[in-house]
Amino acid sequence: MIEVKHLVKKYGEHLAVDDLSFTLEKGQILGFLGPNGAGKSTTMNILTGYISATEGIVTINGHDIFDEPEEAKKCIGYLPELPPLYQDMTVREYLNFVADIKSVKKNEKRKMIDRIMRMTKITDVSERLIKQLSKGYKQRVGLAQAIIGFPEVIILDEPTVGLDPMQIIEIRDLIKELSKDHTIILSSHILSEVSAICDKVMIINKGRLIVSDTPDNLSKHIGGSQGLHLEVKGEQADIKKALESIPEITKLEFEKSSKGGIVKLSAYSAEESDIREAVFYALSDAKCPIYDMHSTKMSLEDIFLELTQEKENVHVSKNSNRLFRRSKQKNEEELAALGEEINNQESEHKEEN
Numbered sequence: 001m002i003e004v005k006h007l008v009k010k011y012g013e014h015l016a017v018d019d020l021s022f023t024l025e026k027g028q029i030l031g032f033l034g035p036n037g038a039g040k041s042t043t044m045n046i047l048t049g050y051i052s053a054t055e056g057i058v059t060i061n062g063h064d065i066f067d068e069p070e071e072a073k074k075c076i077g078y079l080p081e082l083p084p085l086y087q088d089m090t091v092r093e094y095l096n097f098v099a100d101i102k103s104v105k106k107n108e109k110r111k112m113i114d115r116i117m118r119m120t121k122i123t124d125v126s127e128r129l130i131k132q133l134s135k136g137y138k139q140r141v142g143l144a145q146a147i148i149g150f151p152e153v154i155i156l157d158e159p160t161v162g163l164d165p166m167q168i169i170e171i172r173d174l175i176k177e178l179s180k181d182h183t184i185i186l187s188s189h190i191l192s193e194v195s196a197i198c199d200k201v202m203i204i205n206k207g208r209l210i211v212s213d214t215p216d217n218l219s220k221h222i223g224g225s226q227g228l229h230l231e232v233k234g235e236q237a238d239i240k241k242a243l244e245s246i247p248e249i250t251k252l253e254f255e256k257s258s259k260g261g262i263v264k265l266s267a268y269s270a271e272e273s274d275i276r277e278a279v280f281y282a283l284s285d286a287k288c289p290i291y292d293m294h295s296t297k298m299s300l301e302d303i304f305l306e307l308t309q310e311k312e313n314v315h316v317s318k319n320s321n322r323l324f325r326r327s328k329q330k331n332e333e334e335l336a337a338l339g340e341e342i343n344n345q346e347s348e349h350k351e352e353n
């Protein structure tokens, strides 16, 4: 459906998109995530044929956006970050105008516009001038114009920005509804939004793809080792002994504060293993009752920060799991080097004294 290969965009010497490749199948919702200036809008503007690329290939439904722009653009509806609304038109006039540009057949036009106005909940304001509408309504009109003609692909740049919580929920529901018949790409820097509605997430930073996976897999794999927070009644030594009998546990961290005989700790295991049952039985055998047990998996927020705050030369990999191991290894190497440096400084200090 959408294929992007080795996309590069330079503004003068500035590399805004750096060798970006991805594919998207029909009916998927792709969340394009990245901090300010990551290259999201630039990529979307290239996909929709608004701006040219420096290098690379983009095909929409088999049509090359650069060689067959007319054909490719027919398959796309676009809501840019700042929707190009004609403020002095009424909502209906504007949607009529968009339908004409998109060559919607005359006999289908009215029915289609009425349907789309119902879907985007703007029927009530159909005869109002766009300049008199609130921000939320303007955004809905922007979305309505993107849907006119029911293109196969709908691209939405920050679709919920500036909306109130109720409007955000409505727009999200509408996007989900649209995904039944359309392929959708949306950009956002709101992680909860992306994890709530997208099938696939692509995190980009400084124009480069950092990771691409489902929201679930991102939490599972990039979260790396899983932590289990525990509150257990008993002696720390007994609890430690019981938990150390579980081979999957890689690390135990006891908290200093323990009140009323309750010991608080975190038990870590390899990313794929679920140790909850083993923990339950081991502590039960040791007569140490569990008062609380919950997983401390990394949230998508943590993952995003971890990945986008990586050093410049982060390894790009489709496999988030591998990527995390690499970055983790890198952090460990850096920590080891730092430790060595501190040791050296300490021994130098001792020698001096």
Ligand SMILES: Nc1ncnc2c1ncn2[C@@H]1O[C@H](COP(=O)(O)OP(=O)(O)OP(=O)(O)O)[C@@H](O)[C@H]1O
Residues within 6 Å of the ligand: 011, 014, 015, 016, 034, 035, 036, 037, 038, 039, 040, 041, 042, 043, 189
């Ligand atoms: N027309 C332009 N000329 C020069 N540089 C540009 C132009 N448009 C964007 N850039 C630069 O390219 C980089 C990517 O910008 P882009 O707008 O694509 O990022 P973004 O991820 O959409 O950010 P935001 O979330 O802030 O909208 C930024 O460093 C930006 O300053």
